[in-house]
Amino acid sequence: DTGVSQNPRHKITKRGQNVTFRCDPISEHNRLYWYRQTLGQGPEFLTYFQNEAQLEKSRLLSDRFSAERPKGSFSTLEIQRTEQGDSAMYLCASSSSGAYTEAFFGQGTRLTVV
Amino acid sequence: AQTVTQSQPEMSVQEAETVTLSCTYDTSESNYYLFWYKQPPSRQMILVIRQEAYKQQNATENRFSVNFQKAAKSFSLKISDSQLGDTAMYFCAFMKLNTGNQFYFGTGTSLTVIP
Numbered sequence: 273d274t275g276v277s278q279n280p281r282h283k284i285t286k287r288g289q290n291v292t293f294r295c296d297p298i299s300e301h302n303r304l305y306w307y308r309q310t311l312g313q314g315p316e317f318l319t320y321f322q323n324e325a326q327l328e329k330s331r332l333l334s335d336r337f338s339a340e341r342p343k344g345s346f347s348t349l350e351i352q353r354t355e356q357g358d359s360a361m362y363l364c365a366s367s368s369s370g371a372y373t374e375a376f377f378g379q380g381t382r383l384t385v386v
Numbered sequence: 387a388q389t390v391t392q393s394q395p396e397m398s399v400q401e402a403e404t405v406t407l408s409c410t411y412d413t414s415e416s417n418y419y420l421f422w423y424k425q426p427p428s429r430q431m432i433l434v435i436r437q438e439a440y441k442q443q444n445a446t447e448n449r450f451s452v453n454f455q456k457a458a459k460s461f462s463l464k465i466s467d468s469q470l471g472d473t474a475m476y477f478c479a480f481m482k483l484n485t486g487n488q489f490y491f492g493t494g495t496s497l498t499v500i501p
Binding site for chain 2: 312374
């Protein structure tokens with residue numbers, strides 16, 4: 273297992289188009305997180321899955337955003353009707369469950385909306 | 387709400403010297419974790435060091451150590467014997483213990499190690 277994998281690494285899209293990103297976590301990890309990182313800022317929490325259940329969503333996750341994790345394996349993050357303000361790095365992280373376990377991050381998907 | 391503040395957007399240090407990155411946080415929680423993550427250019431974030439709030443002893447990982455001042459809500463990172471590979475963005479992060487264990491990150495400090 274080579275760690276958390278995210279695809280694509282880069283995505284350029286026109287405003288108004290829909291985009292979908294994929295995250296493959298470390299195989300034995302049952303927790304999966306999505307974060308958004310804009311230029312000059314630290315990552316901001318978007319949503320979190322425990323297995324296939326989406327347990328928490330940030331208010332940053334507007335109704336144009338949807339995330340899924342079918343069968344508790346990989347996850348997808350879809351943005352509908354993209355806006356220029358959606359341009360950011362989208363990071364995925366995974367961890368095991370427990371009081372504390374280390375979270376491992378992917379390299380991210382950089383989205384540019386033109 | 388939890389907030390994490392890193393007041394040094396950019397820092398530089400000569401190779402082999404020591405540098406300290408500052409971080410303050412605000413929370414009403416009594417039990418939490420604090421972290422420093424490193425994000426090299428175009429690479430994923432990796433954990434540098436973590437500190438459990440209930441532990442008084444400062445965490446140390448090889449050349450990296452922290453100065454955790456719980457009452458002052460301060461959590462600085464000291465890098466000793468700086469190496470060129472330490473050049474990266476460094477993020478301070480807070481995690482309160484709940485079912486989600488999500489992170490709250492600061493805005494980061496860009497560290498450049500000068501040969």
